[in-house]
Amino acid sequence: MTVHFIGAGPGAADLLTVRATRLLAESPVCLYAGTYLDAAVLAHCPDGARLVDTQHLDLDRITVEIAAAHERGEDVARLCSGDPSVYSAIAEQTRRLDARGIPWDITPGIAAYAATAARLGRELTVPEVAQSVVLTRAQRDSTAMPTGESLESFAATGATLVLHLAVRRVRELAGRLVEHYGADCPVAVAHRVEQPEELVLRGTLADIADRVEAHDLRQAAVIVVGRALRAEDFVESHLYSCRRVEGLTGGRGPARD
Template identity: 70%
Template sequence: MTVHFVGAGPGAADLLTLRAARMLGAADVVLYPGTYLDTAVLGHCRPEARLVDTQDLDLDAITAALVDADRDGADVVRLTSGDPSLYSALFEQTRRLDAAGVAWDVTPGVPAYAAAAARVGRELTVPLVAQSVVLTRTQARSTAMPEGERLEAFAATGATLVLHLAVTRTRALAADLSASYGADCPVAVVYRASQPGEQVLTGTLGDIADAVEAAGLRQAAVILVGRALAGPKATGAGESYLYDAGRDRSLKRTGPGA
């Protein structure tokens, strides 16, 4: 048997991949993160499937449930919010599964930052403004950040920043980031992107903390920071060379797909 780690997407039941929906429909046991997941996603499961909410379980208890279900011959899905490649504890869980001799695989999902960017209608990489996106978080009551991954260093690049697990520190972060981006830099905070309780707050580093605190946001929010968020009003924005009318397209493609 195999334990399937499946990205549940940002929350909406129709933002799962076709593969993810198919795997949920076949699963005997599904472990899911109740804190972050819209339970409508579980509508893809069979009525007789056993559903386990992991929000009150520690890592060892979660792994034990996966191992036990696998050894019982069950088809097991471990749902993660967004995509398993980001802040999903995939590393910790699969290391334990390897030690237990349990096979596993991974199915990607729509990441929360992509859903947040879609909700505000912004591309995070605008020509001549920002061509890099930094996915990171901050440290509060959480795992220590590696020494070299200082937020100030990322901010100094001018790249678009995507901050996870950081909404409770919005005021301090805005103050710190203003030194590199300027207090007038656009910011978007998207709470529970694509879910029924979704909230979208937009502003600048100078005023976004007031809006976040007024809304009482404490978790499940993504913070987007950068000049690219100005969209059509982004100062100095250019256009992609790939689609430039002046680009030489005379070279003929050869081989398959030509």
């Protein structure tokens, strides 16, 4: 028996990896966060599978469900929104599984910010505009941010900023970012991207709060801030520059990828 932590990506049934769909099809038990998933994802589960929506369960009750499956010898598919490496809470879950001697593994998924960038049709790292992406979150009814990880310290770098779990505080956060990015800095808010209810809002730090509040967005959204979202006049990267290609081919013509 194994607990499979599976990245469900942005929650769209057709954006799961091949491995993810195989594990779902082979697992008699599936625990999922209904807040973030399109119900169509569950169609990959086998007929008769035990489906448990964890959005209203605490960690103790989730662990009890997994332990019961372990005693029955049944594999568990534990769906995580986005990719398990970021804001999935698997660290605290796997710690409890280790204490009980329950085996587990991880299958990566498409990160929500990557799906958002694809929908926007934008690269988040543009030469001489932004070469770093900071993934962070806002603090409200949650654990404290570590010392040194303030929003302002990240914004001071000018990197493309991706905010998770922050849409309820968008007005306050936009106000804090204006000093570093400027009021005209482009912002995008993606709600349930790649799902039937998808909504993508584009604006600037000056007006994005009005747009978000007009649509009453309160969860399942990613905020992206940075000049890369609107960059048009930028230098070309060294990767495909003429001089580099000539060097790789010895001046005999274009290189092949």
